[in-house]
Amino acid sequence: MTAAPQLLDEMCHLTAQALPPMETTERFRVLKLLGEGSYGRVVLAVHRERGTPMALKLFPRGSTPLLSFLREYNLALAFCAHPSLTRALGIAYATPSHYVFAQQAALFGDLYDVIPPEVGVAEDCCQRVVSQLCGALSHLHALGFVHRDVKPENVFLCDAACGRVQLGDFGMVKPRGTRVQEVWYSSPYCPPEAEVARGSQDGAAEGVGDTEGGAKKKPRVWASVEPSTDSWALGVLSYAMLTGSHPWAQTASDCKAYLRYRDWFEASKGASDEWAEPKDDGTRDRLIGDASSTPVAPQFACFTPLARSFFQSLLDPRPRLRGRPEDGLGYLEGAWLTEEERARLEAEREKNRGKGGGRGQR
Known part of the structure:
Protein backbone atom coordinates (compact mmCIF):
# COMPACT_ATOMS: atom_id res chain seq x y z
CA MET A 1 0.00 0.00 0.00
CA THR A 2 1.33 3.42 -0.96
CA ALA A 3 1.72 6.33 1.42
CA ALA A 4 -1.59 8.06 0.65
CA PRO A 5 -3.85 5.06 1.37
CA GLN A 6 -1.94 4.41 4.61
CA LEU A 7 -2.37 8.04 5.64
CA LEU A 8 -6.07 7.83 4.81
CA ASP A 9 -6.47 4.88 7.18
CA GLU A 10 -4.72 6.80 9.97
CA MET A 11 -6.93 9.85 9.41
CA CYS A 12 -10.06 7.71 9.64
CA HIS A 13 -9.03 6.29 13.01
CA LEU A 14 -8.29 9.76 14.35
CA THR A 15 -11.52 11.39 13.14
CA THR A 25 -30.52 22.92 11.51
CA GLU A 26 -28.24 24.28 14.25
CA ARG A 27 -25.64 25.48 11.75
CA PHE A 28 -27.28 25.25 8.33
CA ARG A 29 -30.35 26.36 6.46
CA VAL A 30 -31.29 23.62 3.99
CA LEU A 31 -32.45 24.98 0.63
CA LYS A 32 -33.19 22.00 -1.60
CA LEU A 33 -32.41 18.41 -2.49
CA LEU A 34 -29.56 18.06 -4.98
CA GLY A 35 -29.55 14.30 -5.40
CA GLU A 36 -30.10 10.96 -3.72
CA GLY A 37 -29.12 7.36 -4.16
CA SER A 38 -28.37 4.16 -2.32
CA TYR A 39 -25.77 5.98 -0.19
CA GLY A 40 -28.26 8.58 1.12
CA ARG A 41 -28.86 12.10 -0.18
CA VAL A 42 -27.17 15.44 -0.92
CA VAL A 43 -28.80 18.77 -0.07
CA LEU A 44 -27.86 22.35 -0.84
CA ALA A 45 -27.46 24.35 2.36
CA VAL A 46 -26.23 27.73 3.56
CA HIS A 47 -24.08 28.15 6.66
CA ARG A 48 -26.15 30.29 9.05
CA GLU A 49 -23.22 32.39 10.31
CA ARG A 50 -21.03 32.68 7.21
CA GLY A 51 -23.69 32.61 4.51
CA THR A 52 -21.56 30.16 2.53
CA PRO A 53 -23.40 27.77 0.18
CA MET A 54 -22.29 24.15 0.36
CA ALA A 55 -23.54 20.67 -0.26
CA PRO A 65 -20.56 1.78 8.47
CA LEU A 66 -18.77 4.62 10.25
CA LEU A 67 -15.46 3.67 8.63
CA SER A 68 -16.97 3.89 5.12
CA PHE A 69 -18.29 7.37 5.88
CA LEU A 70 -14.95 8.51 7.31
CA ARG A 71 -13.00 7.10 4.36
CA GLU A 72 -15.08 9.07 1.85
CA TYR A 73 -14.95 12.24 3.95
CA ASN A 74 -11.19 12.14 4.61
CA LEU A 75 -10.40 11.22 1.01
CA ALA A 76 -12.37 14.22 -0.25
CA LEU A 77 -10.83 16.44 2.42
CA ALA A 78 -7.15 15.56 2.17
CA PHE A 79 -6.52 14.02 -1.25
CA CYS A 80 -8.78 15.85 -3.72
CA ALA A 81 -6.70 18.97 -4.24
CA HIS A 82 -7.06 18.72 -8.02
CA PRO A 83 -9.49 21.39 -9.33
CA SER A 84 -11.51 18.74 -11.16
CA LEU A 85 -12.23 16.73 -8.01
CA THR A 86 -14.97 17.62 -5.51
CA ARG A 87 -13.44 18.59 -2.15
CA ALA A 88 -14.84 18.24 1.34
CA LEU A 89 -14.90 21.45 3.38
CA GLY A 90 -13.66 20.26 6.77
CA ILE A 91 -17.10 19.94 8.35
CA ALA A 92 -18.25 16.51 9.50
CA TYR A 93 -20.69 15.58 12.24
CA ALA A 94 -23.25 13.02 13.36
CA THR A 95 -26.96 13.49 13.94
CA PRO A 96 -29.08 10.83 15.69
CA SER A 97 -30.02 9.44 12.27
CA HIS A 98 -27.20 10.40 9.87
CA TYR A 99 -23.49 10.90 9.37
CA VAL A 100 -22.93 14.17 7.50
CA PHE A 101 -20.10 16.02 5.82
CA ALA A 102 -19.98 19.24 3.80
CA GLN A 103 -18.47 19.52 0.34
CA GLN A 104 -18.25 21.95 -2.52
CA ALA A 105 -21.65 22.56 -4.07
CA ALA A 106 -22.23 21.91 -7.78
CA LEU A 107 -24.96 24.42 -8.51
CA PHE A 108 -25.57 23.36 -12.13
CA GLY A 109 -26.38 19.69 -11.70
CA ASP A 110 -24.47 16.78 -13.17
CA LEU A 111 -23.31 15.72 -16.61
CA TYR A 112 -26.18 13.28 -17.05
CA ASP A 113 -28.65 16.17 -17.06
CA VAL A 114 -27.09 17.95 -20.04
CA ILE A 115 -26.50 15.10 -22.52
CA PRO A 116 -29.40 15.08 -25.01
CA PRO A 117 -30.35 11.50 -25.93
CA GLU A 118 -29.19 10.39 -29.39
CA VAL A 119 -27.56 13.78 -29.98
CA GLY A 120 -24.90 14.37 -27.34
CA VAL A 121 -23.05 17.57 -26.60
CA ALA A 122 -20.87 19.64 -28.90
CA GLU A 123 -17.46 18.20 -29.68
CA ASP A 124 -15.52 21.04 -28.05
CA CYS A 125 -17.61 20.66 -24.89
CA CYS A 126 -16.89 16.92 -24.80
CA GLN A 127 -13.15 17.43 -25.21
CA ARG A 128 -13.18 20.10 -22.50
CA VAL A 129 -14.83 17.71 -20.04
CA VAL A 130 -12.61 14.77 -21.03
CA SER A 131 -9.52 16.90 -20.50
CA GLN A 132 -10.58 17.70 -16.94
CA LEU A 133 -11.53 14.12 -16.13
CA CYS A 134 -8.20 12.87 -17.46
CA GLY A 135 -6.47 15.19 -14.99
CA ALA A 136 -8.73 14.24 -12.08
CA LEU A 137 -8.28 10.50 -12.59
CA SER A 138 -4.55 10.84 -13.16
CA HIS A 139 -4.31 12.67 -9.81
CA LEU A 140 -6.18 9.93 -7.97
CA HIS A 141 -4.18 7.16 -9.63
CA ALA A 142 -0.88 8.86 -8.81
CA LEU A 143 -1.88 8.80 -5.14
CA GLY A 144 -2.69 5.09 -5.36
CA PHE A 145 -6.50 5.32 -5.51
CA VAL A 146 -9.00 4.04 -8.09
CA HIS A 147 -12.40 5.77 -8.39
CA ARG A 148 -14.35 2.73 -9.68
CA ASP A 149 -17.57 4.64 -10.39
CA VAL A 150 -16.91 7.03 -13.27
CA LYS A 151 -20.23 7.88 -14.96
CA PRO A 152 -22.11 11.03 -16.01
CA GLU A 153 -24.10 11.16 -12.75
CA ASN A 154 -20.84 11.57 -10.80
CA VAL A 155 -19.48 14.44 -12.91
CA PHE A 156 -20.75 17.70 -11.43
CA LEU A 157 -21.06 21.02 -13.27
CA CYS A 158 -19.63 24.27 -11.91
CA ASP A 159 -21.20 26.28 -14.74
CA ALA A 160 -23.91 25.77 -17.32
CA ALA A 161 -21.50 25.43 -20.26
CA CYS A 162 -19.37 22.61 -18.76
CA GLY A 163 -16.44 25.01 -18.66
CA ARG A 164 -15.50 23.54 -15.31
CA VAL A 165 -16.53 20.14 -14.00
CA GLN A 166 -15.65 18.08 -10.96
CA LEU A 167 -15.58 14.32 -10.51
CA GLY A 168 -17.15 13.37 -7.20
CA ASP A 169 -18.82 10.59 -5.22
CA PHE A 170 -15.90 8.67 -3.71
CA GLY A 171 -17.88 5.94 -1.99
CA MET A 172 -16.47 3.25 -4.28
CA VAL A 173 -12.83 4.38 -4.14
CA LYS A 174 -10.30 1.73 -3.17
CA PRO A 175 -6.50 1.68 -3.01
CA ARG A 176 -4.88 0.16 -6.06
CA GLY A 177 -4.13 -3.52 -5.54
CA THR A 178 -6.93 -4.09 -3.01
CA ARG A 179 -8.52 -7.51 -3.42
CA VAL A 180 -12.27 -7.21 -3.85
CA GLN A 181 -15.05 -9.49 -4.97
CA GLU A 182 -15.46 -9.01 -8.71
CA VAL A 183 -18.95 -7.94 -9.72
CA TRP A 184 -20.40 -8.11 -13.22
CA TYR A 185 -23.38 -5.91 -13.99
CA SER A 186 -25.34 -5.28 -17.16
CA SER A 187 -23.91 -1.94 -18.22
CA PRO A 188 -21.59 -0.54 -20.90
CA TYR A 189 -19.47 0.88 -18.06
CA CYS A 190 -18.70 -2.58 -16.69
CA PRO A 191 -15.25 -3.60 -18.03
CA PRO A 192 -14.96 -6.86 -19.98
CA GLU A 193 -12.64 -8.50 -17.45
CA ALA A 194 -15.52 -8.51 -14.93
CA GLU A 195 -17.52 -10.99 -17.02
CA VAL A 196 -15.73 -13.86 -15.30
CA ALA A 197 -17.97 -13.05 -12.31
CA ARG A 198 -21.19 -13.13 -14.33
CA GLY A 199 -23.67 -15.36 -12.55
CA SER A 200 -21.65 -15.65 -9.37
CA GLN A 201 -23.60 -15.65 -6.14
CA ASP A 202 -22.95 -13.80 -2.91
CA GLY A 203 -22.28 -16.25 -0.17
CA ALA A 204 -21.14 -19.12 -2.39
CA ALA A 205 -18.44 -20.90 -0.43
CA GLU A 206 -15.61 -21.74 -2.78
CA GLY A 207 -18.17 -22.40 -5.51
CA VAL A 208 -19.77 -25.22 -3.56
CA GLY A 209 -23.46 -25.52 -2.76
CA ASP A 210 -26.64 -26.17 -4.67
CA THR A 211 -29.31 -23.75 -5.72
CA GLU A 212 -33.00 -24.69 -5.42
CA GLY A 213 -32.95 -26.01 -8.98
CA GLY A 214 -29.96 -28.21 -8.24
CA ALA A 215 -27.48 -26.14 -10.25
CA LYS A 216 -24.12 -25.38 -8.72
CA LYS A 217 -23.54 -21.85 -7.56
CA LYS A 218 -20.76 -20.14 -9.44
CA PRO A 219 -17.80 -19.42 -7.17
CA ARG A 220 -17.09 -15.90 -6.09
CA VAL A 221 -14.33 -14.27 -8.10
CA TRP A 222 -11.75 -12.04 -6.44
CA ALA A 223 -9.82 -9.43 -8.37
CA SER A 224 -7.29 -6.69 -7.81
CA VAL A 225 -8.48 -3.08 -8.01
CA GLU A 226 -6.67 -1.43 -10.93
CA PRO A 227 -6.78 2.01 -12.65
CA SER A 228 -7.72 0.31 -15.94
CA THR A 229 -11.30 0.15 -14.61
CA ASP A 230 -11.47 3.97 -14.65
CA SER A 231 -9.97 4.11 -18.14
CA TRP A 232 -12.72 1.88 -19.50
CA ALA A 233 -15.46 3.97 -17.88
CA LEU A 234 -13.89 7.18 -19.18
CA GLY A 235 -13.98 5.79 -22.72
CA VAL A 236 -17.66 4.86 -22.46
CA LEU A 237 -18.51 8.22 -20.88
CA TYR A 258 -19.84 -5.26 -28.19
CA LEU A 259 -18.73 -8.23 -30.30
CA ARG A 260 -18.68 -6.04 -33.43
CA TYR A 261 -16.39 -3.66 -31.59
CA ARG A 262 -14.24 -6.55 -30.33
CA ASP A 263 -13.89 -7.92 -33.88
CA TRP A 264 -12.81 -4.51 -35.18
CA PHE A 265 -10.38 -4.07 -32.32
CA GLU A 266 -8.76 -7.45 -32.88
CA ALA A 267 -8.57 -6.95 -36.64
CA SER A 268 -6.94 -3.55 -36.35
CA LYS A 269 -4.42 -4.79 -33.76
CA GLY A 270 -3.64 -8.01 -35.61
CA ALA A 271 -5.30 -11.33 -34.85
CA SER A 272 -2.01 -13.24 -34.59
CA ASP A 273 -0.72 -11.15 -31.70
CA GLU A 274 -4.15 -10.41 -30.22
CA TRP A 275 -2.93 -10.56 -26.62
CA ALA A 276 0.71 -9.72 -27.13
CA GLU A 277 2.52 -6.84 -25.48
CA PRO A 278 2.53 -3.71 -27.67
CA LYS A 279 5.80 -2.74 -29.26
CA ASP A 280 7.51 0.46 -28.16
CA ASP A 281 8.76 1.48 -31.61
CA GLY A 282 5.42 2.93 -32.76
CA THR A 283 3.94 6.38 -32.56
CA ARG A 284 0.48 7.75 -32.06
CA ASP A 285 0.25 8.46 -35.80
CA ARG A 286 0.93 4.81 -36.58
CA LEU A 287 -1.78 3.72 -34.16
CA ILE A 288 -4.23 6.12 -35.76
CA GLY A 289 -3.48 4.54 -39.10
CA ASP A 290 -4.02 1.05 -37.67
CA ALA A 291 -7.41 2.04 -36.27
CA SER A 292 -8.65 3.12 -39.68
CA SER A 293 -7.13 0.42 -41.85
CA THR A 294 -9.79 -2.25 -41.22
CA PRO A 295 -13.61 -2.19 -41.45
CA VAL A 296 -14.82 -0.12 -38.51
CA ALA A 297 -17.44 -1.27 -36.02
CA PRO A 298 -20.69 0.45 -37.12
CA GLN A 299 -21.12 2.43 -33.92
CA PHE A 300 -17.67 4.00 -34.37
CA ALA A 301 -17.97 4.86 -38.06
CA CYS A 302 -19.02 8.46 -37.28
CA PHE A 303 -15.62 9.20 -35.72
CA THR A 304 -12.35 10.33 -37.26
CA PRO A 305 -9.27 8.07 -37.13
CA LEU A 306 -8.00 10.23 -34.25
CA ALA A 307 -11.12 9.59 -32.18
CA ARG A 308 -11.16 5.89 -33.06
CA SER A 309 -7.64 5.54 -31.73
CA PHE A 310 -8.66 7.40 -28.57
CA PHE A 311 -11.48 4.95 -27.99
CA GLN A 312 -9.38 1.90 -28.82
CA SER A 313 -6.80 3.06 -26.28
CA LEU A 314 -9.24 3.45 -23.38
CA LEU A 315 -11.54 0.62 -24.48
CA ASP A 316 -8.86 -1.99 -24.95
CA PRO A 317 -10.47 -5.30 -23.88
CA ARG A 318 -7.11 -6.28 -22.36
CA PRO A 319 -6.97 -4.46 -18.99
CA ARG A 320 -3.20 -4.80 -18.67
CA LEU A 321 -2.68 -2.97 -21.97
CA ARG A 322 -5.48 -0.42 -21.61
CA GLY A 323 -4.47 3.22 -21.96
CA ARG A 324 -4.22 5.49 -18.94
CA PRO A 325 -6.49 8.54 -18.57
CA GLU A 326 -3.53 10.86 -19.07
CA ASP A 327 -2.83 9.15 -22.40
CA GLY A 328 -6.16 10.50 -23.60
CA LEU A 329 -4.82 14.06 -23.46
CA GLY A 330 -2.78 13.35 -26.58
CA TYR A 331 -5.95 12.94 -28.65
CA LEU A 332 -7.61 16.26 -27.83
CA GLU A 333 -5.97 18.47 -30.46
CA GLY A 334 -8.06 17.54 -33.46
CA ALA A 335 -11.53 16.69 -34.75
CA TRP A 336 -13.28 13.64 -33.32
CA LEU A 337 -16.41 13.66 -35.47
CA THR A 338 -16.51 13.37 -39.25
CA GLU A 339 -17.82 16.40 -41.12
CA GLU A 340 -20.98 14.51 -42.06
CA GLU A 341 -21.70 13.50 -38.47
CA ARG A 342 -20.97 16.97 -37.15
CA ALA A 343 -23.43 18.49 -39.62
CA ARG A 344 -26.09 15.91 -38.79
CA LEU A 345 -25.79 16.45 -35.04
CA GLU A 346 -25.84 20.22 -35.40
CA ALA A 347 -29.08 19.94 -37.38
CA GLU A 348 -30.55 17.76 -34.63
CA ARG A 349 -29.48 20.25 -31.96
CA GLU A 350 -31.07 23.05 -33.94
CA LYS A 351 -34.35 21.15 -33.87
CA ASN A 352 -34.05 20.66 -30.12
CA ARG A 353 -33.04 24.23 -29.32
CA GLY A 354 -35.50 25.96 -27.09
CA LYS A 355 -36.97 22.69 -25.79
CA GLY A 356 -34.87 22.66 -22.60
CA GLY A 357 -31.96 20.47 -21.56
CA GLY A 358 -31.86 16.87 -22.65
CA ARG A 359 -31.58 13.87 -20.45
CA GLY A 360 -28.53 11.71 -20.93
CA GLN A 361 -27.94 7.99 -20.89
CA ARG A 362 -27.81 6.36 -17.49
Missing part, protein backbone atom coordinates in the same frame (compact mmCIF):
# COMPACT_ATOMS: atom_id res chain seq x y z
CA ALA A 16 -13.60 8.46 14.43
CA GLN A 17 -12.73 9.66 17.93
CA ALA A 18 -13.65 13.28 17.29
CA LEU A 19 -16.88 13.25 15.26
CA PRO A 20 -19.10 15.83 17.02
CA PRO A 21 -22.84 15.33 17.52
CA MET A 22 -24.96 18.09 15.99
CA GLU A 23 -28.32 18.75 14.40
CA THR A 24 -28.10 20.04 10.83
CA LEU A 56 -24.27 18.41 2.70
CA LYS A 57 -23.96 14.70 2.06
CA LEU A 58 -26.10 12.68 4.47
CA PHE A 59 -25.54 8.96 5.08
CA PRO A 60 -28.12 6.96 7.12
CA ARG A 61 -26.41 5.60 10.21
CA GLY A 62 -28.44 2.42 10.09
CA SER A 63 -26.98 1.35 6.74
CA THR A 64 -23.61 3.13 6.65
CA SER A 238 -16.73 10.05 -23.72
CA TYR A 239 -18.75 8.09 -26.28
CA ALA A 240 -21.99 8.90 -24.43
CA MET A 241 -21.12 12.61 -24.41
CA LEU A 242 -20.44 12.70 -28.16
CA THR A 243 -23.45 10.67 -29.29
CA GLY A 244 -26.06 10.73 -26.53
CA SER A 245 -26.05 6.93 -26.59
CA HIS A 246 -23.84 4.02 -25.59
CA PRO A 247 -21.62 1.89 -27.84
CA TRP A 248 -23.26 -1.29 -26.50
CA ALA A 249 -25.92 -2.20 -23.97
CA GLN A 250 -23.57 -4.34 -21.92
CA THR A 251 -19.98 -5.44 -22.12
CA ALA A 252 -20.61 -9.14 -22.59
CA SER A 253 -19.67 -11.98 -24.89
CA ASP A 254 -23.30 -12.35 -25.99
CA CYS A 255 -23.84 -8.67 -26.84
CA LYS A 256 -23.71 -8.25 -30.63
CA ALA A 257 -22.77 -4.57 -30.52
